[in-house]
Amino acid sequence: MRSLIYALSILVFFTACKDTTPSDKQEASEESTTIDYKEKGRSITDAAFSRLSQNLMKAMQEGGVPYAVDYCHVEAYPITDSVSSDFEVSIRRTSAKYRNPENQPTSFEAALINHYEAQSGSKQMQDSLIVLDDGSHVYARPILLQEPCLNCHGTVGQEVKEEHYALIKEKYPEDKAVGYSAGDFRGLWMVRF
């Protein structure tokens, strides 16, 4: 718990002090490390998002929602794992309303999600870099829902067809990941360096 509070206070520090100019060398180098990791985090999550969404769109075109659900069920993890190994980091998605129980947030991730949910609705949700007690860096980036995502994460009986939701429930009996609207905060990409 102490380390969590520490990590969150660092998070607030980075958010609050973005615009200040560092006055000594040590602060300057900490600042450049932060920017460096943030940029890496952004390009890694860009790569992961484009690999996942290109494959998803292709599956939707080939066989509609049922085929794409099967595809995500089998391929979502191998695709994010391929990004992890290409960039030599660990990357995953997590959400308070998760579909795959493997994506259930840890207590650290849940605290971050709460932090973001509190800002939900405000215009811009920033990505964050957190320095843990052991000096390692964790990058977090909010995932926002777009229109095409609603086929599988919207309201059941409206955007999500009943028969499609039955297929989703077969694979994910504990599914919580429906009832969203476009623009909603869906969860986080987490990158551990």
Ligand code: HEC
């Ligand atoms: C064809 C249906 C389908 C569409 C369209 C879809 N998803 Fe998903 N989504 C899934 C499935 C199935 C999973 C579970 C994957 C797994 O087993 O890891 C999932 C998992 C997720 C997760 C991981 C957290 C969790 O709930 O397990 C996030 C985040 C997510 N989707 C966001 C999105 C976003 C953003 C879009 C639009 C760009 C989108 N999804 C479009 C079916 C879909």
